[in-house]
Amino acid sequence: MPSHSYYFDHVFLDAGWQSDCLVTVKDGVISQIDPAPSPSSIAAAESIKGWALPGLPNLHSHCFQRGMAGLSERRGLSSDSFWTWREVMYRFLDRLDPEAVEDIAAFAMLEMIERGYTALAEFHYLHHDPQGNPYANRAEMAERIIAAAHKTGLCLTLLPVFYAHGNFGGQAPQEGQRRFINSLDGYEQLLGDTERGLHALQDGKIGVAPHSLRAVTEQELAYLLTLAPESPIHIHIAEQLKEVTDCVTWSGARPVEWLLDKMPVDHRWCLIHATHMNERETQQLAASQAIAGLCPITEANLGDGIFPATDFITSGGAFGVGSDSNIEISAAHELRWLEYGQRLNLRGRNMLALEAGQSTGEALYRMACRSGAQALNQAIGSIAVGKRADFVVLNENHPSLAGHKSDSIMDSYLFVAGHDAIDRVIASGKTWVMGGRHHHHDDITRRYQACMKRILS
Numbered sequence: 001m002p003s004h005s006y007y008f009d010h011v012f013l014d015a016g017w018q019s020d021c022l023v024t025v026k027d028g029v030i031s032q033i034d035p036a037p038s039p040s041s042i043a044a045a046e047s048i049k050g051w052a053l054p055g056l057p058n059l060h061s062h063c064f065q066r067g068m069a070g071l072s073e074r075r076g077l078s079s080d081s082f083w084t085w086r087e088v089m090y091r092f093l094d095r096l097d098p099e100a101v102e103d104i105a106a107f108a109m110l111e112m113i114e115r116g117y118t119a120l121a122e123f124h125y126l127h128h129d130p131q132g133n134p135y136a137n138r139a140e141m142a143e144r145i146i147a148a149a150h151k152t153g154l155c156l157t158l159l160p161v162f163y164a165h166g167n168f169g170g171q172a173p174q175e176g177q178r179r180f181i182n183s184l185d186g187y188e189q190l191l192g193d194t195e196r197g198l199h200a201l202q203d204g205k206i207g208v209a210p211h212s213l214r215a216v217t218e219q220e221l222a223y224l225l226t227l228a229p230e231s232p233i234h235i236h237i238a239e240q241l242k243e244v245t246d247c248v249t250w251s252g253a254r255p256v257e258w259l260l261d262k263m264p265v266d267h268r269w270c271l272i273h274a275t276h277m278n279e280r281e282t283q284q285l286a287a288s289q290a291i292a293g294l295c296p297i298t299e300a301n302l303g304d305g306i307f308p309a310t311d312f313i314t315s316g317g318a319f320g321v322g323s324d325s326n327i328e329i330s331a332a333h334e335l336r337w338l339e340y341g342q343r344l345n346l347r348g349r350n351m352l353a354l355e356a357g358q359s360t361g362e363a364l365y366r367m368a369c370r371s372g373a374q375a376l377n378q379a380i381g382s383i384a385v386g387k388r389a390d391f392v393v394l395n396e397n398h399p400s401l402a403g404h405k406s407d408s409i410m411d412s413y414l415f416v417a418g419h420d421a422i423d424r425v426i427a428s429g430k431t432w433v434m435g436g437r438h439h440h441h442d443d444i445t446r447r448y449q450a451c452m453k454r455i456l457s
């Protein structure tokens with residue numbers, strides 16, 4: 001494939017904003033960056049106005065949950081909680097066949113790429129048919145997720161989930177969990193089939209996802225770690241207080257404490273939520289090189305609590321963000337709410353920028369890019385040679401950016417304009433979104449509408 005050059009008015013490099021910069025892309029990867037290009041190379045390049053950022057990685061999602069957004073916001077008979085939401089979610093599953101999963105996933109991914117994400121780690125656990133039997137093709141559902149990524153241009157790390165139990169200590173799974181359940185043998189087969197399916201994508205990668213400490217035993221977890229030794233490991237942990245007390249009752253230790261004690265937690269790991277940690281756990285997790293995968297919009301929606309992000313980063317910890325339940329998909333809003341949670345909790349401002357004079361938006365964006373790349377095991381999250389050519393370009397004419405210099409662009413994007421400012425998105429060197437709309441916006445949206453009418457009828 002021949003190379004292609006972009007001449008950016010403004011581009012956010014590792015060293016900061018750079019004006020009038022030439023970026024050359026070959027085979028979907030950045031091959032050269034020239035901050036002082038010659039007039040002839042400028043003339044030969046495609047000129048891009050506006051403010052170009054690296055695409056943000058979305059490190060945690062369950063795409064199918066996009067289809068139930070808005071269906072669990074009505075007060076129930078007893079007090080509503082994460083656990084009653086989960087019952088609604090389990091009932092919603094009864095409506096989903098492979099076609100619906102593909103149509104909903106494509107729509108969720110469409111929103112992701114139109115709203116600032118160019119890569120996704122999909123934590124995929126809806127494996128089986130409505131009776132709980134594997135499909136003839138064990139990776140049927142995984143292939144639907146892969147097809148949706150293909151249609152939208154998102155870079156995909158697919159995390160098939162291992163789920164075997166209903167609570168700590170190897171308890172039997174509940175009826176509502178039947179579509180998630182695998183033996184270790186069945187899981188290994190699924191992992192292999194999914195990995196083969198990922199060859200359909202240019203940058204498809206695999207990872208291993210024990211659902212939570214509730215869903216796996218210690219022995220199963222130890223075994224899972226051996227299955228793909230180079231790949232990321234993602235796990236839900238300590239999201240709800242009940243999970244903490246159940247874990248203490250079972251083992252005498254808190255979930256994060258237990259995990260750090262029993263498992264070789266390192267840079268391969270991404271701990272999703274980790275909301276409820278004491279100071280010691282916060283410091284030890286920070287030192288482990290694992291990523292904290294935070295999903296502040298979902299955590300607010302589900303009433304989880306607030307992650308100790310300020311203490312965590314002061315201790316050297318690294319976080320990325322995910323859209324999780326997909327109740328609202330927006331890279332900017334996710335980061336905004338991460339910062340706002342800290343402000344509300346600690347009654348301060350600019351909590352997640354560590355140095356005086358630093359832009360909070362830039363601190364958040366850089367952290368989530370770097371950690372997201374690690375959690376997805378992909379060469380993404382930075383505009384640098386060797387990285388996937390993913391650019392999110394903000395409209396220079398957006399009113400909330402008008403008159404701004406580079407030092408306040410990221411803050412205005414994250415805290416003010418949000419995804420409304422996104423003009424163009426380039427993923428793997430190809431333009432997928434123009435004027436804020438994906439090439440397949442209408443088709444994917446129409447399919448989603450038809451699907452929702454069908455499954456909600």
Ligand code: NGQ
Nearest residue numbers: 062086212236239298324325
């Ligand atoms: C999930 N979601 O697997 O979709 C979980 C809820 C559970 C979030 N934690 C179910 N947001 O943890 O058991």
Ligand code: ZN
Nearest residue numbers: 062123236324
């Ligand atoms: Zn989740």
